[in-house]
Amino acid sequence: MIDSIPLPACSVLLLAGGRGQRMGGQDKGLLEWRDQPLIAQAQQLTRALSDDLIISCNRNAERYAAYADRLVQDDSTDFPGPLAGIRAGLAVARHAYLLVLPCDAPLLDPSLLEALRRQAAASPERPVLVRQGQQWEPLLCLIPKSLLGALELAWQAGERSPRQVLLALGGVALECPADDPRLANLNTPALLEQSAKRDS
16 A cells, blocks of 8 residues: 555755746745745745755845755756756755755645655656646656656756656656645735735
8 A cells, every 4th residue: 555655765855946027026935925935934844854955046045045955056047947946956866756846835735745755655766746637736746866867868858848857757646636725826926915815
């Protein structure tokens, strides 16, 4: 049974390296929600899971450093997308798996992360991606470090879509309901404000 399989040790990568276009150019990981930066929420959720907590950021490194064991950044300055951050995190990860989370999904909970790890334990050497109804959520995933070489080949061939790469590498789904509130992506100022009002 899947519940009896030991959970794999993992490094954690928090993605905070985007342009923040939907946030008016603001660094969204540093925007506040429930009186804390979004990156602090993500760090608190994942800190107990790993002694290797990595943040992908391309600016404000001095502020992000307080929440991570180490930082990575894209190897180009044109913000090529989240696959660049995943690639950088996977290259330095110290454990056999890399748990990847976006910084703007503060309603994620420990049970979802445990489910990802359990699915990975049952599907060794394959990436696990959250699927919400029929929608893949490739930035919520667990990737075996052993796939670094194959991911790098896809990158060098011009692929920039995390979903396309991870599915091509044999990705399997962790199924979640289409209306799962834990997967709310608060990636605009309006969504952050609405969520804060509901919480007050």
